[in-house]
Amino acid sequence: MALASGVRFAPRALLRPWALLRGTTLGRTEPAAGGGGDGARRFGSQRVLVEPDAASGVAVMKLRNPPVNALSLELLTELVISLEKLENDKTFRGIILTSDCPRVFCAGLDLTEICGRNPAHCAEYWKAMQELWLRMYLSSLVLVAAINGACPAGGCIIALSCDCRVLADNPKYRIGLNETLLGIIAPFWLKDTYVNTIGHRASEQALQLGSLFPPAEALQVGLVDQVVPEDQVQSTALSEMARWLAVPDHARQLTKNMMRKATADRLLRQRDADTQNFVSFVCRDSIQKSLQAYLEKLRQRKG
Numbered sequence: 059m060a061l062a063s064g065v066r067f068a069p070r071a072l073l074r075p076w077a078l079l080r081g082t083t084l085g086r087t088e089p090a091a092g093g094g095g096d097g098a099r100r101f102g103s104q105r106v107l108v109e110p111d112a113a114s115g116v117a118v119m120k121l122r123n124p125p126v127n128a129l130s131l132e133l134l135t136e137l138v139i140s141l142e143k144l145e146n147d148k149t150f151r152g153i154i155l156t157s158d159c160p161r162v163f164c165a166g167l168d169l170t171e172i173c174g175r176n177p178a179h180c181a182e183y184w185k186a187m188q189e190l191w192l193r194m195y196l197s198s199l200v201l202v203a204a205i206n207g208a209c210p211a212g213g214c215i216i217a218l219s220c221d222c223r224v225l226a227d228n229p230k231y232r233i234g235l236n237e238t239l240l241g242i243i244a245p246f247w248l249k250d251t252y253v254n255t256i257g258h259r260a261s262e263q264a265l266q267l268g269s270l271f272p273p274a275e276a277l278q279v280g281l282v283d284q285v286v287p288e289d290q291v292q293s294t295a296l297s298e299m300a301r302w303l304a305v306p307d308h309a310r311q312l313t314k315n316m317m318r319k320a321t322a323d324r325l326l327r328q329r330d331a332d333t334q335n336f337v338s339f340v341c342r343d344s345i346q347k348s349l350q351a352y353l354e355k356l357r358q359r360k361g
């Protein structure tokens with residue numbers, strides 16, 4: 059991910075993303091409904107829809123992994139690949155990330171990826187999660203999250219990796235890191251991201267309590283930058299994008315790197331240890347039992 063200045067952001071340490079995409083439609087390009095020219099062509103994969111607008115240099119990236127955009131291994135991989143594709147295309151300067159699933163931005167980790175799975179699978183899954191965070195957190199593009207639904211845990215990680223967050227004003231659309239309520243612990247790099255966004259004391263409280271903030275509180279604590287009526291989320295995200303794109307790329311990119319590099323480097327230095335911690339933690343019998351119970355609760359809640 060080389061910048062114009064030659065500064066590199068994240069290393070290309072990605073697993074084997076293509077190997078995961080057998081049978082998917084990544085890379086397919088098709089005209090958007092009602093679209094005509096190049097700027098209206100969309101591409102993407104099964105779980106990530108990309109609507110590029112070449113004229114503005116902005117692409118809208120929609121998560122579409124129904125019902126709740128849980129971060130499956132496939133979704134993580136497809137997100138990394140779509141992001142990389144846009145970053146390598148000099149036409150694009152910004153991405154608006156949003157959800158194609160009603161009422162949910164992203165439900166966080168796909169718990170079925172870590173419940174009843176073997177350690178090798180959990181390790182592969184966690185590396186994919188780390189990779190997406192590193193790529194997003196250090197992206198040279200402007201990332202604006204248009205949060206049009208609930209945004210717990212891993213969903214909040216995705217939003218926090220962006221440069222700016224616009225949340226729809228609906229009391230059901232809560233955002234935060236609720237890991238402790240599931241009996242799990244946010245890893246240090248996620249904690250760091252929280253602290254970088256809302257400060258130490260607010261993070262200390264919110265992380266321990268597993269707080270999920272409704273919109274007004276999320277705005278107050280600084281977790282999101284704007285709260286707007288639901289039908290204005292996209293237009294506000296576009297206005298925010300214009301504000302960020304008004305800054306010369308090289309200056310903004312180098313400043314972003316200066317602000318975020320130390321946090322990312324901390325994970326890069328300890329990536330293997332972090333993976334091992336994750337695997338040994340989630341594979342414990344007690345953690346498996348509480349994850350299983352949580353999943354059951356979610357499934358029963360439905361009926």
Ligand SMILES: CCCCCCCC/C=C\C/C=C/C(=O)SCCNC(=O)CCNC(=O)[C@H](O)C(C)(C)COP(=O)(O)OP(=O)(O)OC[C@H]1O[C@@H](n2cnc3c(N)ncnc32)[C@H](O)[C@@H]1OP(=O)(O)O
Pocket residue numbers: 125126128161162164165166167168169170208210211212213236237240242243244245335336339340353356357358359360
């Ligand atoms: C010492 C070091 C240790 C390191 C350890 C590190 C551990 C990792 C730590 C942190 C990283 C991040 C963790 C996470 O992200 S954990 C996931 C947390 N997510 C949640 O708690 C959200 C759970 N979901 C919900 O609250 C709701 O589903 C909702 C508000 C998102 C949407 O509500 P609604 O529209 O009413 O949908 P349903 O609840 O009816 O759900 C539909 C369907 O989807 C299933 N589902 C929901 N969430 C998940 C999920 N996260 N993973 C898998 N499946 C999920 C749900 O069970 C329903 O399924 P169905 O009945 O079969 O249709």
